[in-house]
Amino acid sequence: MSQTAVKSQTQLDLLSLALGSGTLDDVRRMLSDMPAADVAYLLESSPPKHRHVLRKMLDDELAGEVINELSEDLQADFLGRMDAEEVAQITEGLDDDDVADILQQLPDRITNEVLDSMNQQDRARLEQVMQHADDTAGGLMNTDTITIRADLTLDVVLRYLRRHEEIPEMTDNLIVVTRNDRYIGLLPLRTLLVADPAVSVREMMITDQEPIPATLPDDNVARLFERNDWVSAPVVDDNGKLLGRITIDDVVDVIREDADHSLMSMAGLDEDEDTFAPIRRTAPRRAMWLGINLVTAFIAASFINLFQGTIEKVVALAVLMPIVASMGGIAGTQTLTVLVRGMALGQVTATNQGWLINREFAIGLLNGVTWAGVVAIAASVWFEDWTLGLVIACAMVINLVTAGLTGAALPLLLRRMNIDPALAGGVVLTTVTDVVGFVSFLGLATVFYG
Amino acid sequence: MSQTAVKSQTQLDLLSLALGSGTLDDVRRMLSDMPAADVAYLLESSPPKHRHVLRKMLDDELAGEVINELSEDLQADFLGRMDAEEVAQITEGLDDDDVADILQQLPDRITNEVLDSMNQQDRARLEQVMQHADDTAGGLMNTDTITIRADLTLDVVLRYLRRHEEIPEMTDNLIVVTRNDRYIGLLPLRTLLVADPAVSVREMMITDQEPIPATLPDDNVARLFERNDWVSAPVVDDNGKLLGRITIDDVVDVIREDADHSLMSMAGLDEDEDTFAPIRRTAPRRAMWLGINLVTAFIAASFINLFQGTIEKVVALAVLMPIVASMGGIAGTQTLTVLVRGMALGQVTATNQGWLINREFAIGLLNGVTWAGVVAIAASVWFEDWTLGLVIACAMVINLVTAGLTGAALPLLLRRMNIDPALAGGVVLTTVTDVVGFVSFLGLATVFYG
Known part of the structure; x- marks a missing residue:
C-alpha cells in the first residue's frame, strides 16, 4: 500500500484508539489539520458513539464542508439537531447546489428561516437553484460562472480575467453568451493560453458542445459527462438562456450513487444506507x-x-x-x-x-x-x-x-x-x-x- | 426527456432500423458525423449482427477512438480480428495509457510487432507506461504533462505556454519540478490567469497536494480523486520523480467499474460482461x-x-x-x-x-x-x-x-x-x-x- 492510502487508514485507526481511550485533545489536534473530505470519511467509517464525539469537535466552517461531503443519511442525522441559525452559519461558503441540497432535506419552516437570514442576492441565487428538482441538471448546477461575449479579443478577455480575485474551481472553459445571456459556445482556458491574443473569441470558441437543459435527469447528465470526458458543462433553460454550470465533482457523486443504487436495491436496501447506521x-x-x-x-x-x-x-x-x-x-x-x-x-x-x-x-x-x-x-x-x-x-x-x-x-x-x-x-x-x-x-x- | 438524451436514443433507434432494413448508405452517413463515444455506445447497445455491420464502416482514425471507449469484452472482440499493422494504425493518436491498455490485451507476439513499428521515442514512452500493472496508478497515467521550474516568473511561464501549439486536454495545473524532474508542487491555470505576472512560480504554487505513487491500486486512486475533487493529479516513482499524470476521465471509468464489480460479482458475472454478448x-x-x-x-x-x-x-x-x-x-x-x-x-x-x-x-x-x-x-x-x-x-x-x-x-x-x-x-x-x-x-x- 502507498503512503497516502496508508496515511488515512492509519489516521482512522489512531483516531478510533484515541476516541476509545478518551484522550480527546489528541483527537482535536488530529482533526484540526485534516481536509473536510477526510473528516467526512472518518465519520462515515465510525460507529455512532464515536461520531457523536467527533461531531462536537468541528468548528462551524469545517462542519459545513464536512456535512457537504457526507452521504444523505448522515447529513440528515447532523442537520436534525440544528436550528436555522446554525444551518445558516455552517452553509456559508458552500456552493449554491450544495446549499440547495442541504436545505431541501430540512423541514420547510427551517428552510424559510435560513433563506430569510440571507441577503437579497444570495437568496435569489439559491431560490433559482432550488426551483429545480434535486435529481435534474438544474439541481446539480451551481451559478458561479465566468461569462464573456463573442466579439471581444482574447487579449481583452485575459485582462478581464486579471480583474478577478480568483476564478471558480473546476473552470476549464469560459462561457460565451449573447447580450441576453443566451448560450453560444465555450472558450477553453487551454485555448486562451496559447492562441494569438489579437483574435476574437468568436474565432476561437467551440460551438459543438451542446448545453444541458435544466430539466435533464441527473443520470443522463452523468452519461453525457462520461461519454464526452467533460470537466464542466453549461446548463440552460428552455429558451437557451444560461443558468449555471455543472462540474465533474458533482457528476462523480451521481455516477457512484447510480451504480450503488442497483447493488443496494437488489438487496432491498437504499443506496444512501449508512454502513454504520444504528x-x-x-x-x-x-x-x-x-x-x-x-x-x-x-x-x-x-x-x-x-x-x-x-x-x-x-x-x-x-x-x-x-x-x-x-x-x-x-x-x-x-x-x-x-x-x-x-x-x-x-x-x-x-x-x-x-x-x-x-x-x-x-x-x-x-x-x-x-x-x-x-x-x-x-x-x-x-x-x-x-x-x-x-x-x-x-x-x-x-x-x-x-x-x-x-x-x-x-x-x-x-x-x-x-x-x-x-x-x-x-x-x-x-x-x-x-x-x-x-x-x-x-x-x-x-x-x-x- | 431532453433533446440531447432523446437525440442519441433516436439515433440508436434509427440506426437499428437502418441496419435492419439494409439501407447502409444511411448508416454510413449517420456514423460520419457522430463522436467516437456515441459510436461506441451504439456498438455496446447493438446485438452482434448489427455490430458486425457497424464495425466495417469505421475508418482507421475513428476506429481507434471507438475501440478506446469500448468495454474490455468488446475491445477484445474487435482486436482479435486485427493484425499488428492494423493495430498500429488505429492506435495512432490515442493517449499512452489507452494504447497500453489495448496492447496489454493482445498476444505478446502482436504487441511486440506493434512496438517495433513505432519510432524510438513513442516506444520508450509506451514501454514506461506498460511497466505498470493495468490496475495501478502507473497504468492509469499518461505522460503528456507540462512541467515548469519553480524559479520562473509567471510572466515567463505565460510566454513559455504560448510557444506550445496546444495544451493537453484536462490540464488544470502545470506541474512544478526540480532540475532532476522531482515533483515539488502544482501551479493551477486559474492562478496563473489572475496572479501578478511578476511573481515567481514558487510563491504561487500549491504544495499540499501529495503526488500519487505509481504503485497505488486504482481503487485507492479513485477514492483520492473523489475525496479531493481533483481533475488531474501527478504520479511519481519511489524517488519522487515525476512519471506522468492521471486525469479524471480515466478515474471515472475506474469508479464505474468498481461499483459495477460488486453488483455483477454477486450474481457471478464479470463487470466487463457485454450486455449483448452472443x-x-x-x-x-x-x-x-x-x-x-x-x-x-x-x-x-x-x-x-x-x-x-x-x-x-x-x-x-x-x-x-x-x-x-x-x-x-x-x-x-x-x-x-x-x-x-x-x-x-x-x-x-x-x-x-x-x-x-x-x-x-x-x-x-x-x-x-x-x-x-x-x-x-x-x-x-x-x-x-x-x-x-x-x-x-x-x-x-x-x-x-x-x-x-x-x-x-x-x-x-x-x-x-x-x-x-x-x-x-x-x-x-x-x-x-x-x-x-x-x-x-x-x-x-x-x-x-x-
Whole structure:
C-alpha cells in the first residue's frame, strides 16, 4: 500500500484508539489539520458513539464542508439537531447546489428561516437553484460562472480575467453568451493560453458542445459527462438562456450513487444506507423487506401444499425440490442483473429488447438441458430411482427457461410500469422461479407416481 | 426527456432500423458525423449482427477512438480480428495509457510487432507506461504533462505556454519540478490567469497536494480523486520523480467499474460482461456459475435427507421448510451487501468490524423474533398445530441470527484469505443459511414430534 492510502487508514485507526481511550485533545489536534473530505470519511467509517464525539469537535466552517461531503443519511442525522441559525452559519461558503441540497432535506419552516437570514442576492441565487428538482441538471448546477461575449479579443478577455480575485474551481472553459445571456459556445482556458491574443473569441470558441437543459435527469447528465470526458458543462433553460454550470465533482457523486443504487436495491436496501447506521434505524427498514419476502415465501409454500399427497408417497421429492427452485433463482438473478445494469447504462431500448429476451430464452434452454442431465444422473443414483431422475430433469429445463424469460422480460415490464426493476425485480423473480420450480417438479412427480 | 438524451436514443433507434432494413448508405452517413463515444455506445447497445455491420464502416482514425471507449469484452472482440499493422494504425493518436491498455490485451507476439513499428521515442514512452500493472496508478497515467521550474516568473511561464501549439486536454495545473524532474508542487491555470505576472512560480504554487505513487491500486486512486475533487493529479516513482499524470476521465471509468464489480460479482458475472454478448460466449460462463450453485444445492439437500423419517410423519414440514431457508438467505444477503459496499468504499477496518458484527447479530435477533411470531401464528393456524408454530419460530430466530453473523463475518474472513467477497460471499452464505435453516427446522421437529 502507498503512503497516502496508508496515511488515512492509519489516521482512522489512531483516531478510533484515541476516541476509545478518551484522550480527546489528541483527537482535536488530529482533526484540526485534516481536509473536510477526510473528516467526512472518518465519520462515515465510525460507529455512532464515536461520531457523536467527533461531531462536537468541528468548528462551524469545517462542519459545513464536512456535512457537504457526507452521504444523505448522515447529513440528515447532523442537520436534525440544528436550528436555522446554525444551518445558516455552517452553509456559508458552500456552493449554491450544495446549499440547495442541504436545505431541501430540512423541514420547510427551517428552510424559510435560513433563506430569510440571507441577503437579497444570495437568496435569489439559491431560490433559482432550488426551483429545480434535486435529481435534474438544474439541481446539480451551481451559478458561479465566468461569462464573456463573442466579439471581444482574447487579449481583452485575459485582462478581464486579471480583474478577478480568483476564478471558480473546476473552470476549464469560459462561457460565451449573447447580450441576453443566451448560450453560444465555450472558450477553453487551454485555448486562451496559447492562441494569438489579437483574435476574437468568436474565432476561437467551440460551438459543438451542446448545453444541458435544466430539466435533464441527473443520470443522463452523468452519461453525457462520461461519454464526452467533460470537466464542466453549461446548463440552460428552455429558451437557451444560461443558468449555471455543472462540474465533474458533482457528476462523480451521481455516477457512484447510480451504480450503488442497483447493488443496494437488489438487496432491498437504499443506496444512501449508512454502513454504520444504528440498530434502531436499520432494523425496521430491513424488517419491512423481510416481511415482503415472507409473503412471497408463503405463496410458494402454498403451492407445495397442493402436493402433500405426492410427497407423503415419495419423500425424496421433499429432499430434491429445493434444488430445482434454487437453480431457477440463480439463473434468473443472473439474467436480471445483466438487464438491470444494461438499463442503468441506457443500453436497453425498444429495438434491442426482443433480441435480449430471445437470447435469454436460448441460454436458459441450453443450460437447463446441460445441468438437467447431470442432476438426473445424480438424483437417480442417489435414490436408485430413474423416474425421479427423469422428473427432476424435466422440471430443471422448465424452470431455467422460465428463469431466463422472466429475468429478461420482467425488468422491461416493470420499467414500463414505472417500478424500479432493481428493487422489485428480485422479489417477483424468485417468487416466479420458486412457484414454477415446485409446481413443475411436484406436478410431474404426481403424474409419474400417481 | 431532453433533446440531447432523446437525440442519441433516436439515433440508436434509427440506426437499428437502418441496419435492419439494409439501407447502409444511411448508416454510413449517420456514423460520419457522430463522436467516437456515441459510436461506441451504439456498438455496446447493438446485438452482434448489427455490430458486425457497424464495425466495417469505421475508418482507421475513428476506429481507434471507438475501440478506446469500448468495454474490455468488446475491445477484445474487435482486436482479435486485427493484425499488428492494423493495430498500429488505429492506435495512432490515442493517449499512452489507452494504447497500453489495448496492447496489454493482445498476444505478446502482436504487441511486440506493434512496438517495433513505432519510432524510438513513442516506444520508450509506451514501454514506461506498460511497466505498470493495468490496475495501478502507473497504468492509469499518461505522460503528456507540462512541467515548469519553480524559479520562473509567471510572466515567463505565460510566454513559455504560448510557444506550445496546444495544451493537453484536462490540464488544470502545470506541474512544478526540480532540475532532476522531482515533483515539488502544482501551479493551477486559474492562478496563473489572475496572479501578478511578476511573481515567481514558487510563491504561487500549491504544495499540499501529495503526488500519487505509481504503485497505488486504482481503487485507492479513485477514492483520492473523489475525496479531493481533483481533475488531474501527478504520479511519481519511489524517488519522487515525476512519471506522468492521471486525469479524471480515466478515474471515472475506474469508479464505474468498481461499483459495477460488486453488483455483477454477486450474481457471478464479470463487470466487463457485454450486455449483448452472443450466446456461445455467455452460456458457458453462466453454466459454470450454475454448476457451483448446484453443488451447494446438493449439499443442502443432503441435510434434508437426514430427516426423511420426520418429513414422512409430518408432511407439513416439507411445505414450510423453504420459508425458513429463504428468509435466512434474504436477511444474510442484506448484511452481505452492506458489508461488500462498505468494503468497496474503504469504510470497513480492523477497528470497526467488531462493531458491525455485533450490530448484525442484534438486528438478526430482533428481526428474527419479530417475524418468528408472525410466522408461528400463520403456520399454527394454517395446519392447526401449535407445535409446528413453535418449531418454525425457533428455527427462524436461529437462522436469522446465523444469517446476520455469517453475512457480516464471512466477507471479512474472505477478504483476509484474498478471496473476493462480492463473488464468493453469496454462494457460501446461502449454503450456510440453507443448511442451518433446514437442519434447525427439521431437527427441532424431530425432537418435538419424535
